[in-house]
Amino acid sequence: MSEELTQRVISVIATAQKLPLERITIDSTFEELGIDSLDGVNILFALENEFNINIPDDKVEGVRSVRQMVESLEKVVSGEEPPAAAAQT
Amino acid sequence: MGARRVVITGVGVISALGLDARQFWQTLAAGRSGIGLIQAVDPGLLRFSNGAEVRDFDPARHFEPKELDLLDRFAQLGMVAAREAVRDAALEWSAALRERTAIVTGNCNGGQTTEDEGFVDLYRKNRSRVNPMTIPRTMGNAAASRISVEFGITGPSYTISTACASSTHALGQAFWLVRHGLAELAVTGGSEAPFSLGNLKAWEAMRVVSPDTCRPFSKDRRGMILGEGAAMLVLEPLEAALARGAHVYAEIVGFGMSADAHHITQPSVEGPARAMRAALEDARIQPDQVGYINAHGTGTLANDPTETKAIRLVFGAHTERIAVSSTKSMHGHSLGASGAIEAVATALALERALLPPTANFTEPDPACDLDVVPNAARPAQVDYALSNSFAFGGLNAVVALRRWQ
Numbered sequence: 001m002s003e004e005l006t007q008r009v010i011s012v013i014a015t016a017q018k019l020p021l022e023r024i025t026i027d028s029t030f031e032e033l034g035i036d037s038l039d040g041v042n043i044l045f046a047l048e049n050e051f052n053i054n055i056p057d058d059k060v061e062g063v064r065s066v067r068q069m070v071e072s073l074e075k076v077v078s079g080e081e082p083p084a085a086a087a088q089t
Numbered sequence: 090m091g092a093r094r095v096v097i098t099g100v101g102v103i104s105a106l107g108l109d110a111r112q113f114w115q116t117l118a119a120g121r122s123g124i125g126l127i128q129a130v131d132p133g134l135l136r137f138s139n140g141a142e143v144r145d146f147d148p149a150r151h152f153e154p155k156e157l158d159l160l161d162r163f164a165q166l167g168m169v170a171a172r173e174a175v176r177d178a179a180l181e182w183s184a185a186l187r188e189r190t191a192i193v194t195g196n197c198n199g200g201q202t203t204e205d206e207g208f209v210d211l212y213r214k215n216r217s218r219v220n221p222m223t224i225p226r227t228m229g230n231a232a233a234s235r236i237s238v239e240f241g242i243t244g245p246s247y248t249i250s251t252a253c254a255s256s257t258h259a260l261g262q263a264f265w266l267v268r269h270g271l272a273e274l275a276v277t278g279g280s281e282a283p284f285s286l287g288n289l290k291a292w293e294a295m296r297v298v299s300p301d302t303c304r305p306f307s308k309d310r311r312g313m314i315l316g317e318g319a320a321m322l323v324l325e326p327l328e329a330a331l332a333r334g335a336h337v338y339a340e341i342v343g344f345g346m347s348a349d350a351h352h353i354t355q356p357s358v359e360g361p362a363r364a365m366r367a368a369l370e371d372a373r374i375q376p377d378q379v380g381y382i383n384a385h386g387t388g389t390l391a392n393d394p395t396e397t398k399a400i401r402l403v404f405g406a407h408t409e410r411i412a413v414s415s416t417k418s419m420h421g422h423s424l425g426a427s428g429a430i431e432a433v434a435t436a437l438a439l440e441r442a443l444l445p446p447t448a449n450f451t452e453p454d455p456a457c458d459l460d461v462v463p464n465a466a467r468p469a470q471v472d473y474a475l476s477n478s479f480a481f482g483g484l485n486a487v488v489a490l491r492r493w494q
Contacts, residue, residue, distance in 0.1 A: 037391070038354045041296050056136065057296055 001026075001070055005077070008050060009070050016046045029065045043069075051077055094342075095267045096493065098335040099178025099323030100433045101170035101278075104420045105141035105316055109173055113420075113430075114437050117445040118466050122419045124302050124314050124449075129284035137298045141316030141421025142284060158222050160235060161200030162317075166426075167232030167280030168239065170319035175240060175276065178323035178335060182240065191272035192233045192246035193263040194321075195256030195279030197425035198288065200227035205285035232280050232319070244272055250425065253385070255279050257428030257478035257486035260322065261344030264488070267324050274329075278429035280319030289315070295354075297389050303422070305386035305415035305447050306393050306461045308454035313387040316421020320429035322436075339436035340491040342473070343372025349483025356392055356479060361385075361399040364485035368475060369403075372489040377407045379489075380471035381444055383435045385479045386415020387422055394456035396477065412469065414462040418448035428478040432488055435476045439492040442470040 006026055014021045017033060024033065035043065040063075044055050047069075053076055060072050102109065105123025106116035116123065124141045132138035148157055148165050151172075160168070180186075203226040207219035225231060230248040237246050245266065249258045256279025263277035283289070292298050292315060299312035330337055345367025349360030369376060385396055401408050416434045423430060438444050443466050450463035472492050479485045 036352070036355065038352070041294070044296070045294055054136075057300070 001074065005074060006070050009047065009073060010066060012046045012050050013043055013066065016043045024066060026067050026070065027065070031064070047073065053077060092268050093270065094327035094340060095264050095324050096327050096330050096340045097322050097338040097436050098325055098330050099174040099180070100320070100338060100436065101173025101177060102318070102320045102430060102433050103143055103146065103166050103170050104318030104320070104423065104430055105143060106420050108143070108146060110177070110433065113433070114441070117416060117419060117434055118443055120419070120446045120448050120465050122302065122448045124421055127284065130286045130289060134286060135289055136293050137300050139299070139302060139314055140284060141314055141423070143317055159225055161203045161226040161231060162282035163196060163198070163200055163202070163280050164226070164231040164235055166282060166317065166319035167194060167278070167321065168235050170278060170280065170321040171236045171276055174278070174321040174323050180274070180323070181333070186274060187241050188243050189273040190242045190244045191263055191266045191275040192236050192242055193259040193266070193275060193277045194230070194233040194236070194248045195259035195425045195428060196229045196232065196248055196250060197252050197255050197281055198283055199229040200231060201288050202282055202285045203227050205287040208287065236276055242276065251484045251486070252480035252482055253422065253424055254428060254478035254480035254484055254486040255425035256320070257432065257476065257488060258346065260429060260432055261346065261486055261488055263324055264341045264344050267326060273325065275324040276321060277324060278319065278321035279426040281424045281426040282317045283315055283424060284317055299388060302449050303388040303418050304449045304451060305384065305388040305418050306397070306454060306457040306459060307450045308452040310388045310390065310393065312389050313417070314421045316417070316423035316427070318420065318423045318430060319426050320433045322429065322433065337493040339439045339493050341488060342374065342491045343368040343370070343489035345369070345371055345487045347485045349485070351483050354481050356395040357483060358395055358398045358402060360483055361396060361477065361479050361485050362402040364487045365399065365403045365475060365477065368487040368489045372473070374473055374489065376404045378473045379404065379411060379475060380469070381435070381438060381474040382411055382413045383431045383474065383476040384413050384415045385477045386417055386447065388415070388417065392479070394454070396479070397457045397459055400459065408459065411460065412444050412462050412467065413459040414445055414447045416445050418450070428476065428486065431478070432476045432490070435474050435490050439471060439474055439490055442468060444469050444471070
């Protein structure tokens with residue numbers, strides 16, 4: 001798991017959730033951070049913008065922690081998921 | 090003036106299930122879904138590709154070119170449904186009746202297709218001006234206003250916007266206006282046309298739209314499917330309807346509303362349960378008199394189990410004897426129009442003793458353990474039915490209908 005990727009994900013979550021960076025670690029669960037499903041949608045949007053990628057729903061199903069989010073994102077970023085046409089508009 | 094009994098004497102529907110109420114009912118009864126590949130925009134630009142659009146609707150067959158300048162698609166659909174409902178009710182207009190007739194419509198998005206076109210002109214085509222009719226076309230009350238002008242209706246007229254519950258709130262308000270003598274007649278319902286690229290991208294970002302189809306209460310449900318359309322109903326006091334020999338589809342007996350005071354998108358159990366109870370109380374009926382519920386049933390992961398719990402909370406052991414179906418599986422979720430569309434489905438189900446199914450159903454979900462009338466309509470004579478609508482923002486509306494013999 002890339003440390004740089006992890007830090008960028010944590011930074012995006014902190015900004016989206018209006019939380020201080022130091023509140024969030026790789027081991028934080030979404031429940032601990034007060035992230036509900038609507039917050040999750042916001043975070044995915046912010047991550048898509050941060051990494052300029054398209055994150056399909058089925059790649060993040062069941063993600064409930066920062067670690068799971070980083071792991072899912074690693075797969076998407078590593079090119080397993082080519083960006084959809086939608087990302088160009 | 091005391092409370093009067095109120096009946097439905099005219100219906101009009103335009104939806105993915107056809108261009109009039111007759112086609113709507115035939116398709117519902119056959120359990121056929123109107124969901125298909127989106128035509129209005131290039132689905133390659135979206136994460137989802139299916140919708141429940143109104144097909145083969147030619148506005149030029151219904152409106153003069155000059156009229157069309159003023160009407161966004163949502164208002165066109167609303168007007169077409171209103172014409173059908175008024176024609177169906179075989180009303181004889183008089184100046185006095187026009188003055189005592191109310192119009193209450195529901196709508197969520199207004200003329201957002203027109204707005205979207207204006208934004209394309211400004212931001213993409215770098216034009217410096219937009220269509221001067223943008224404001225009258227986009228206002229949410231455009232359909233209500235057009236209905237008023239066309240029929241010369243001069244009584245209380247307004248539009249209610251409560252997202253996915255808009256037209257159930259509208260129907261309930263119209264019902265109360267007629268019941269309590271504030272109007273002698275009402276034209277009520279809702280319309281919606283959400284298929285513009287800007288709006289579809291907004292739904293995409295919410296991540297609640299299904300990548301395939303709408304499977305309410307099914308274990309493998311993946312989300313909602315957006316729909317467009319309109320339904321309008323004519324309501325009048327029972328006595329007036331009988332006196333003029335009008336055809337009665339069903340009686341409206343109760344209306345209940347509530348707010349969750351909870352979350353902007355997550356549904357609650359308590360709020361919908363209170364709205365259902367309020368509708369039963371308003372109707373002065375007991376839970377065990379209800380035989381059918383047309384569910385809100387969006388097919389999202391969150392709604393269906395929550396609605397199941399709410400129904401169980403209200404109906405207890407009687408839940409086992411209630412048929413619950415979501416016709417959104419066929420006509421999609423047309424937001425501000427869906428409550429009215431489903432109220433018509435419910436009225437026709439009572440009248441024709443045939444309960445429309447939940448289509449696209451594949452696998453039971455223990456979290457949605459209701460009798461959901463899977464895939465095939467069911468002959469059943471039911472005396473009382475509810476039609477549920479629960480909006481984003483936690484605003485709930487439920488109407489109770491009674492079979493007319």
